Amino acid sequence: MKAAVLRGIRDIAVLDVPMPDPVGVDSVLVRIGAVGVCGSDVLRFGIGKGYGFPRVLGHEMSGTLVEDSPSGELKAGDRVAIFPCIPEPFDPMSEIGEYALADRYDYFGSRRDGGLEEYLRVPERNLIPLRPGTSLIAGAMVEPAGVALHAVRKAVIPPNATALVIGAGPIGILAAQWLRILGVVRVLVADVDERKREIAESLGFETLDASTAPSDELAAAATAGRGVDIAVEASGLSVTFLQAIRSAAHRGQVVLLGDLADDVALPKELVSRVLRRELVLRGTWNAVITPRVTNDWEMVVACLGRSLVVDGLVSHIEGIDDAQEVFARLADRGGWSNKTIFAISDEAVAEADAALRESLSARLARR
Structure with missing residues (x-):
C-alpha cells in the first residue's frame, strides 16, 4: 500500500509499504479516507519534534471499514472517525476512561504510524461511527473538534x-x-x-x-x-x-x-x-471517548452538520503524493492557510471539489 513516510527532518517520501499489523484489542482494517494536518504534525516535519523516524504522520482521521468489526456492531462500508489514542489497559487513568492522561499509551501518527497511508488497523473501541451523509472530509475534523469540546467542557x-x-x-x-x-x-x-x-x-x-x-x-x-x-x-x-x-x-x-x-x-x-x-x-489535554454516548467524540459526531460547522474551516485539500510539498509550504508559512486536509481514498478525493466550493476558508486562501 502507499504511505507518506517521514524519513527525517523535512524529508517525506511516498513509498510502497506492507499492510498494517493488528494493534490493540479487536483491531479492524480501515481504508483511510481523509487526514487533517495538525500543528504538531508540522513541527514533527519541520524540526523533528516527536518520537523518531521513520514515521507516518496523521492523527486526525476518518475512514471506511473494510470488514465487519469483531463485535458485529460496525459493518464493512461504515464510515468512521478514528480516535488516535490507544490505551494501555492496566494504567490507572485508562481504567477510568482517561486514556490520554495515562502514563502509558500508544498514539497513531506520533508514537506509531498514523493516517497518511491507505490502510490502518484500528481497535474497535477507537472507531466512532459517523452519521449517514457525513463526508470523509468532515469526519477528519472530528478529532480537533473533540479537543476543542473537551476544553470548553472544563x-x-x-x-x-x-x-x-x-x-x-x-x-x-x-x-x-x-x-x-x-x-x-x-x-x-x-x-x-x-x-x-x-x-x-x-x-x-x-x-x-x-x-x-x-x-x-x-x-x-x-x-x-x-x-x-x-x-x-x-x-x-x-x-x-x-x-x-x-x-x-x-x-x-x-x-x-x-x-x-x-x-x-x-x-x-x-x-x-x-x-x-x-x-x-x-x-486541558486531548479528548475522551468514554463513557459511551455522552463522551466528547460522540457529541461532536451528533452535532456535525447541525449546530457545529466545520466545512468552512477547510482551506486546502491535498493528495498524498504531494505530502512533501504541502508540509514544506506549511512549515515555511508559504501562503495563507486555515485547515489543510489530505484526501487519501478515492471517496474522499471525489468529495474534495464540493467541499472546497462550499468553504469560506478556501475562497479566502485564493485571495
Whole structure:
C-alpha cells in the first residue's frame, strides 16, 4: 500500500509499504479516507519534534471499514472517525476512561504510524461511527473538534455568560462554537489575522482586532471594563496566555487550550490578580471517548452538520503524493492557510471539489 513516510527532518517520501499489523484489542482494517494536518504534525516535519523516524504522520482521521468489526456492531462500508489514542489497559487513568492522561499509551501518527497511508488497523473501541451523509472530509475534523469540546467542557458556564477566545484558527473557532452551543450568551473572538476574523464573523461571532491592541484590553472595552466569565487561550503563545488571565472577570475561568510555543513568566501583579479575583485556571489535554454516548467524540459526531460547522474551516485539500510539498509550504508559512486536509481514498478525493466550493476558508486562501 502507499504511505507518506517521514524519513527525517523535512524529508517525506511516498513509498510502497506492507499492510498494517493488528494493534490493540479487536483491531479492524480501515481504508483511510481523509487526514487533517495538525500543528504538531508540522513541527514533527519541520524540526523533528516527536518520537523518531521513520514515521507516518496523521492523527486526525476518518475512514471506511473494510470488514465487519469483531463485535458485529460496525459493518464493512461504515464510515468512521478514528480516535488516535490507544490505551494501555492496566494504567490507572485508562481504567477510568482517561486514556490520554495515562502514563502509558500508544498514539497513531506520533508514537506509531498514523493516517497518511491507505490502510490502518484500528481497535474497535477507537472507531466512532459517523452519521449517514457525513463526508470523509468532515469526519477528519472530528478529532480537533473533540479537543476543542473537551476544553470548553472544563468550564462551568454561569447564567448570561460572556466568553473570549484568543486565536481564531480552527481550534479557536471550534471552541467558540462549542461555547455558544453549550450556552454562552456572548462569544468574543480575537485574532491579528483579518481573514480568520472574517471566518469568525461569518459564523456570527463578535471579533476583536488583536493587531490594534492586546486582546484583554479589547475585551475589557467590549464588556464595559468587567471582563469575561470564560477566557479560552487557543493561540499557544506566552503573550496570549497572559492576556487570557488579564481578560477574566471576578471569579472568571481561564481555559488553557494552546500548547505554549515559548516559556512564560507570571508577573507578581498577575498572580495577585488571580488571587484577588479568585480566578480558576483550567488545563486541558486531548479528548475522551468514554463513557459511551455522552463522551466528547460522540457529541461532536451528533452535532456535525447541525449546530457545529466545520466545512468552512477547510482551506486546502491535498493528495498524498504531494505530502512533501504541502508540509514544506506549511512549515515555511508559504501562503495563507486555515485547515489543510489530505484526501487519501478515492471517496474522499471525489468529495474534495464540493467541499472546497462550499468553504469560506478556501475562497479566502485564493485571495
